[in-house]
Amino acid sequence: MTILSATMPIVTDPVLIFFIVLVIILLAPILLNRLKIPHIIGMIVAGIAIGPYGIALLNRDASFEIFGQVGIIYLMFLAGIEIDMFHLKKNLRRGLGFGIYTFVIPMVLGTLTSVWLLGFNWLTSVLLASMYASHTLIAYPIVSRFGLTKSPAVIITIAGTIVTVLGALIVLAIIVGIYQTGTFNTTEVLWLLTRLVIYCIIVVYSYPRLTRWFFKKYNDNITQFIYVLAMVFLASVSAKMIGLESVLGAFYAGLVLNRYIPNTSGLMNRIEFVGNAIFIPYFLIGVGMLINVKVLFASWTTLYVATVMSVVATLCKWVAAWITQRVYKMDKIDRSIMFGLSNAQAAATLAAVMIGFKLGIFNEDVLNGTIVMILFTCTVSSIVTERAAQRIKLNLLTETANSDKTGMSKIPMPGNYKKNRTLITVSNPVTAPALVDFAVLMQPPFKKKDSELFALHVRNDNSAGSRAIGRNSLDVAISTAASADVKVTAIERYDLNVVTGLVNTIEERDITDVI
Structure with missing residues (x-):
C-alpha cells in the first residue's frame, strides 16, 4: 500500500468543498482550545479524517494543490516580513551557526543510521539524511499568535531554516546528478550557486525601487495588497525557474519588502489576516490529506522504517538545538523554541521524497515512512512550540508585573507609561x-x-x-x-x-x- 492510492471522494461540488474547509477552519480552534491542543494539529488531523485515507469525504484535488502551495509560500513570506531587521542583524551569526548545526548533524547521523539500521546504500542514505536536515516552519503561526516573532530564538531558527533548505536543495541536486550520470558534477553545483547570487542581486536591487515608486503613486489599500502578493509570487516563480525552492524566493521577498510594510500598518494587518484565515489553514489541511495512517499496519518493515525515520529526525533536531543553546549560552526555553520550530518536516521533505521515489532511489517503505514522519514531527513541533511560547509569554508578563511594583523595568520600553x-x-x-x-x-x-x-x-x-x-x-x-x-x-x-x-x-x- 502506498500513499498514491485512494478511494473516490464523496463530495465533488466546489462550493460544498470550500464550505467544508471553512467549517474546519472555524471549528478546529474552538474545539481544540478546550482540549488545550495546538490548532495546527487540529488542521492536520482534520485533513487526515476527511481526506482520501480517512472517510474519503474530500479528495486532494487541484484546489488543495493550489491553496496548499500558496499557503507554504505565504508562511515563509510572513516569516520574512515579520522579522525585525535590527534583531536579525544582531542574531545573524547565531542564526547561521544554528543553521550549520541543524544541517550537518542530521546529515551525519541520518546517513549513518540509514546505512547501519535500515541497510540502505550510501547514495540513498545521504538523500534520506538531507530530508532530516531540512524543515518547515509549520509552528510559526503559534509564535506569531503569541507575539514572539522578535524573540532571538525565533529569529535564529528562521535564519537557520534558510541554511537547511538551501543545503538540502544542493544535496538533492548532487544526488540526482550522481544517480543519473554516475559522477559528481561540480560545474552544475557551481552554476546553481551562481544563479542564486544573480537572483539575490536582481531582487534586492529592483524590488525596493519598484516598491517605493508604486507606493508613492498608488495609496489604495487593495491595490497595494495585490501588488505585494504579486511581487511575492514573482519572486517564488523566479526562484523555481532557476532551480531553487519557491519558499526561498518567498522568504527573500519578505526580507526585501520588510522595511516598506511596518508591522502595525493596515497593509500588514491585511496580509496577516488573509494568510492566517485561508491560505495557511488550507496548506495544513492538505498536509493531513496526504497522510495514510493505515500504512503503519501494512507491514513490519514499513513500521520499522517509519519509526527509525521519525526518531532520528526528531533526535537530530533536538541535538542541534541543544548544542546551539550550549555554545551561545542561551536559556533552556530558547532551546525548546528552536527545537519546536525546526522539528517539523513538510514541504522540502515531500519534494525530496517524491523526486527520490520517481527516480527509484527510494522504495515504497521510505515513501510511506516519510508520511508517518511528517505527522509525527508536525505533532511534536506544534506541542513543543505551543508550550514554550506560553512559558516565554508568561515570563514576560511576570517581569512586566514585577517592574510595575519595583519601578524598574527589566524589559526596555521607550517612552513613558502615561495613557x-x-x-x-x-x-x-x-x-x-x-x-x-x-x-x-x-x-x-x-x-x-x-x-x-x-x-x-x-x-x-x-x-x-x-x-x-x-x-x-x-x-x-x-x-x-x-x-x-x-x-x-x-x-x-x-x-x-x-x-x-x-x-x-x-x-x-x-x-x-x-x-
Missing part, C-alpha cells in the same frame, strides 16, 4: 487615510491597549456641503483604522475656526498627542 490619547485632525477624505496610518504607526505595540485615538473634523458653517465633507472625512478615518484593527472615536465639531476647535478639543479630551 496615550492621540487626536487626528482630518479636513477632507483625501488626506484622512495617510494621517490615520501615521497615527497607528506612532502607537507603541505594548501600549495599544492603553491608547485611544480620536479623529476630529472642525467646521465653522452649517451648510450641507460642509456637513457632508466632515462626515465623509470621519467615515474614511474610521474605516482606515478598522483595517488595522484599531478603534477611532469620531468627533465632529462646530467652532469659530479650526484652531479654536482644536485647542478646545485638546483640553476637553485630555489629549496627549496631536497629528
Whole structure:
C-alpha cells in the first residue's frame, strides 16, 4: 500500500468543498482550545479524517494543490516580513551557526543510521539524511499568535531554516546528478550557486525601487495588497525557474519588502489576516490529506522504517538545538523554541521524497515512512512550540508585573507609561487615510491597549456641503483604522475656526498627542 492510492471522494461540488474547509477552519480552534491542543494539529488531523485515507469525504484535488502551495509560500513570506531587521542583524551569526548545526548533524547521523539500521546504500542514505536536515516552519503561526516573532530564538531558527533548505536543495541536486550520470558534477553545483547570487542581486536591487515608486503613486489599500502578493509570487516563480525552492524566493521577498510594510500598518494587518484565515489553514489541511495512517499496519518493515525515520529526525533536531543553546549560552526555553520550530518536516521533505521515489532511489517503505514522519514531527513541533511560547509569554508578563511594583523595568520600553490619547485632525477624505496610518504607526505595540485615538473634523458653517465633507472625512478615518484593527472615536465639531476647535478639543479630551 502506498500513499498514491485512494478511494473516490464523496463530495465533488466546489462550493460544498470550500464550505467544508471553512467549517474546519472555524471549528478546529474552538474545539481544540478546550482540549488545550495546538490548532495546527487540529488542521492536520482534520485533513487526515476527511481526506482520501480517512472517510474519503474530500479528495486532494487541484484546489488543495493550489491553496496548499500558496499557503507554504505565504508562511515563509510572513516569516520574512515579520522579522525585525535590527534583531536579525544582531542574531545573524547565531542564526547561521544554528543553521550549520541543524544541517550537518542530521546529515551525519541520518546517513549513518540509514546505512547501519535500515541497510540502505550510501547514495540513498545521504538523500534520506538531507530530508532530516531540512524543515518547515509549520509552528510559526503559534509564535506569531503569541507575539514572539522578535524573540532571538525565533529569529535564529528562521535564519537557520534558510541554511537547511538551501543545503538540502544542493544535496538533492548532487544526488540526482550522481544517480543519473554516475559522477559528481561540480560545474552544475557551481552554476546553481551562481544563479542564486544573480537572483539575490536582481531582487534586492529592483524590488525596493519598484516598491517605493508604486507606493508613492498608488495609496489604495487593495491595490497595494495585490501588488505585494504579486511581487511575492514573482519572486517564488523566479526562484523555481532557476532551480531553487519557491519558499526561498518567498522568504527573500519578505526580507526585501520588510522595511516598506511596518508591522502595525493596515497593509500588514491585511496580509496577516488573509494568510492566517485561508491560505495557511488550507496548506495544513492538505498536509493531513496526504497522510495514510493505515500504512503503519501494512507491514513490519514499513513500521520499522517509519519509526527509525521519525526518531532520528526528531533526535537530530533536538541535538542541534541543544548544542546551539550550549555554545551561545542561551536559556533552556530558547532551546525548546528552536527545537519546536525546526522539528517539523513538510514541504522540502515531500519534494525530496517524491523526486527520490520517481527516480527509484527510494522504495515504497521510505515513501510511506516519510508520511508517518511528517505527522509525527508536525505533532511534536506544534506541542513543543505551543508550550514554550506560553512559558516565554508568561515570563514576560511576570517581569512586566514585577517592574510595575519595583519601578524598574527589566524589559526596555521607550517612552513613558502615561495613557496615550492621540487626536487626528482630518479636513477632507483625501488626506484622512495617510494621517490615520501615521497615527497607528506612532502607537507603541505594548501600549495599544492603553491608547485611544480620536479623529476630529472642525467646521465653522452649517451648510450641507460642509456637513457632508466632515462626515465623509470621519467615515474614511474610521474605516482606515478598522483595517488595522484599531478603534477611532469620531468627533465632529462646530467652532469659530479650526484652531479654536482644536485647542478646545485638546483640553476637553485630555489629549496627549496631536497629528
